[in-house]
Amino acid sequence: MKKWQIYKIYGTDYTEMTKELLKRAKLKKRIPHKNCRIGIKPNLISPTEACRGATTHPEIVAGIIEYLQERGFFNLVMLEGSWIGARTSEAVKVCGYESLSQRYGVPFIDTQQDEAVRCDCAGMPIEICRSAREVEFLINVPVLKGHCQTNMTCALKNLKGLIPNSEKSRFHTLGLHEPIAHLAAGLTQHFIVVDHICGDLEFEEGGNPVTTNCVMAARDPVLCDTYGCRLLGLKKGDVPYIGIAESLGVGASRLKKEAILELEWNSAGEKKKQPKEKLSGKQRKKEQLKNLKTLVQESKACSACYSNLMNALMRLEQEGMTRNIEKGSICIGQGFRKKTGKLGVGSCTKNFDRCQKGCPPSAEKIYSFLKKEYQKV
Numbered sequence: 001m002k003k004w005q006i007y008k009i010y011g012t013d014y015t016e017m018t019k020e021l022l023k024r025a026k027l028k029k030r031i032p033h034k035n036c037r038i039g040i041k042p043n044l045i046s047p048t049e050a051c052r053g054a055t056t057h058p059e060i061v062a063g064i065i066e067y068l069q070e071r072g073f074f075n076l077v078m079l080e081g082s083w084i085g086a087r088t089s090e091a092v093k094v095c096g097y098e099s100l101s102q103r104y105g106v107p108f109i110d111t112q113q114d115e116a117v118r119c120d121c122a123g124m125p126i127e128i129c130r131s132a133r134e135v136e137f138l139i140n141v142p143v144l145k146g147h148c149q150t151n152m153t154c155a156l157k158n159l160k161g162l163i164p165n166s167e168k169s170r171f172h173t174l175g176l177h178e179p180i181a182h183l184a185a186g187l188t189q190h191f192i193v194v195d196h197i198c199g200d201l202e203f204e205e206g207g208n209p210v211t212t213n214c215v216m217a218a219r220d221p222v223l224c225d226t227y228g229c230r231l232l233g234l235k236k237g238d239v240p241y242i243g244i245a246e247s248l249g250v251g252a253s254r255l256k257k258e259a260i261l262e263l264e265w266n267s268a269g270e271k272k273k274q275p276k277e278k279l280s281g282k283q284r285k286k287e288q289l290k291n292l293k294t295l296v297q298e299s300k301a302c303s304a305c306y307s308n309l310m311n312a313l314m315r316l317e318q319e320g321m322t323r324n325i326e327k328g329s330i331c332i333g334q335g336f337r338k339k340t341g342k343l344g345v346g347s348c349t350k351n352f353d354r355c356q357k358g359c360p361p362s363a364e365k366i367y368s369f370l371k372k373e374y375q376k377v
């Protein structure tokens with residue numbers, strides 16, 4: 001597979017189709033030597049099963065491991081750190097990675113527990129977990145899904161799980177896009193396997209999965225994310241970190257006409273190709289989120305905090321409670337630290353008149369807090 005290409009395969013036997021995809025992409029030829037330390041980086045943002053559209057299907061990672069072990073590559077490790085507010089160890093259990101680790105004898109490193117090394121990432125110093133630096137060949141296995149702050153997340157942003165929590169918070173104070181692009185410049189991903197099975201098209205925490213039953217392979221994260229935008233109905237410009245990464249030399253976004261290759265899949269009972277996903281309801285959901293965002297004043301909020309707030313607001317919307325909330329009246333984010341105001345969410349707004357503390361506060365707590373507040377209105 002060339003760097004300017006993206007391979008796709010459709011089916012429901014995720015392990016076997018991933019193995020077929022890697023075979024056709026000739027992954028083994030890209031790995032420098034048999035004892036190479038290979039890191040596999042899924043997306044385990046939170047303890048949520050993959051069918052909800054937020055985390056990487058373990059069957060895909062099983063396919064990667066089987067493909068590699070069958071070809072004599074045994075120096076493998078899985079590594080990931082959940083987002084702030086969630087424990088990786090819990091996500092590893094819930095998402096099926098503990099049993100994967102035992103079944104294949106591949107250790108799982110929780111990067112939330114790892115020490116960090118300060119690295120120069122194209123002119124920006126960034127703390128990166130030591131275990132990620134020690135990997136010689138990194139296989140990134142992101143979920144293609146929407147993101148309530150950056151619009152989408154795929155190959156480039158998935159590397160954020162390889163930095164410590166303190167650095168994740170700092171990324172938000174820097175506006176996310178610049179540091180995400182710089183991280184991609186400082187930490188090479190050598191191969192990408194995209195879980196495009198049922199990502200939530202709006203929300204990184206999942207809940208509204210849209211089934212496509214597709215797995216993709218790519219070598220260039222900029223190209224991969226540019227194509228991901230297209231699949232989500234976005235333009236490259238809607239996700240600024242892609243353009244920044246390209247300007248830093250991480251990859252090239254130009255999608256040639258012949259770049260996308262849909263592989264035929266002949267496993268018994270599998271269709272060659274699945275029809276494209278039905279996006280009915282997607283537009284409605286997009287509009288709903290857009291409207292809910294107008295109720296919030298956000299400044300450098302961490303993903304988990306913001307996402308929990310959106311979850312709570314969606315619940316309130318279903319109950320018809322959001323009509324009592326004035327536009328821009330809920331403040332959230334590190335930009336409000338040491339500031340005063342009326343109503344805030346998260347400990348960063350603890351000096352506000354009314355605040356739901358927590359770092360991050362759970363969606364449940366925010367929901368109860370806002371419900372009480374706006375029932376008074």
Ligand code: SF4
Pocket residue numbers: 084169300301302304305332333334345346347348349358359360361
């Ligand atoms: S309270 Fe502030 S630091 Fe904590 S998760 Fe929310 S935005 Fe981030």
